[in-house]
Amino acid sequence: MPNIQTSTVLQQQAIEWILRLDSATCTPADRQAFAEWLALGEDRRRIYQQLASRWNKLDRYKGRDFPVRRQALSYRAPHKRTRRLSTLALAASLLLGLGIATFSEYGWYGYPRHYATERGSRQTVHLADGSRLELSGDTELTLRVNRWRRSVELIKGEAFFSVAHNPQQPFEVQAGHGSIVDIGTEFDVRLQNRQVAVAVLEGAVKIVTSGSREISANQVLAYDQRGDFLESQDKPATITAWLRGQLVFENRRLDEVLSELERFHDTRLTLADPSLAKLRVSGTFHIGNLDGALNVIAMTLPVNIQRPSPGQVILAGR
Structure with missing residues (x-):
């Protein structure tokens, strides 16, 4: 020595x-x-x-x-x-x-940490202050924590945030053309088809886009790529069902359902005819059972399931 x-x-x-x-x-x-x-x-x-x-x-x-x-x-x-x-x-x-x-995390600038999950996987990120991030499948985000702020950029996918509130170190999520500011809460942010949906389970958040609105427990608010607010019929329990191993759809477009199913499976789901996209799906599916979900869709909608090759499924009209 x-x-x-x-x-x-x-x-x-x-x-x-x-x-x-x-x-x-x-x-x-x-x-x-x-x-x-x-x-x-x-x-x-x-x-x-x-x-x-x-x-x-x-x-x-x-x-x-x-x-x-x-x-x-x-x-x-x-x-x-x-x-x-x-x-x-x-x-x-x-x-x-x-x-x-x-x-470092608690320096004046901090440095970014990048997280990404594959289809069908999940990841939990624990922060030193007790906050927790749950990444869904096919999700990508960048986290930066410094002395003054905790910030996340959601690049794609969906994440659930359980935030230890600290007014001296605000927690903010950037998603699409808006930001979600924690006011001491648990909330979910989903970025899909160029729209962002925010569901609050506990506490409240402030959403800032082209305007500014606050939502609290058991409320959902969405906004589009222009930053305009959209009213959502989804319930927080429906949006966050993936945390419990389920996917719940209530009158959702078929193309949106397939896009969400893809995040949890290494299988490409496509429509043979774009006009099928507007068909509506309702039901509760187990995340790990893709075949079961597809069979229910085929039984309730006028579509057939085709498997031209491993890892590829085509839904065609019948």
Whole structure:
């Protein structure tokens, strides 16, 4: 185990290697020299990996213009090794030292975490404050938590949010052309067919699009791609049935039903005739039983189920 003085020297050397290897002027000879330095001891490898990990986390912000960072990335190793750490390497060390505090979950900026689920899968994300995110199948979102705000961008799919209310750190969901601001609640947000539906189970949320409205427990509100509000006949218990392993449809268009079924199964569901899309479906289906759902649809609507290949189902009129 190196002493404190030795560790400091190795940290300085590791920082210079990070800068040199990240530079556009890095040569094969530089990389060979780095490999030889790294081979001199396990302590070098350990310290380099720790600092490189921090540098890589900070590197997620290449698109943002920090003057000190720009100087550090343009660093060129001096020809004369008269000083262990150059001014620019010092700037980099400050970035490395402060970067975690600045860009961590509770820093002033935070950094984004990206989550995505495949069809037929689910994922639960727990936040340190006790909040919980439940991602449905075929769902994608980006989460950013910092000292001032907790924010989510729902890119596609559906997610349920159980939020620990904190007025000093608001929780906001961006979906489509609107945002949903928590007022201490449990709510579901579904982005489908360019429409967003918000269902509140407990508490209340504020929805801001082209206008602003608040909804509370047992209410549902939707808005379209223009940000105009749409009244919904759905009930919160219907929208959130997927949390209980069910899908509940009440007079829903067939194309919407198929789109939702697809999120929970690795099977492509298509209509042979676009005019079939407007047929209406009502019923409760078990998420894991796609065949059962399709059989009920075929029994209640004038359609036949065709399976031209594995992973593909076509609904044709009869």
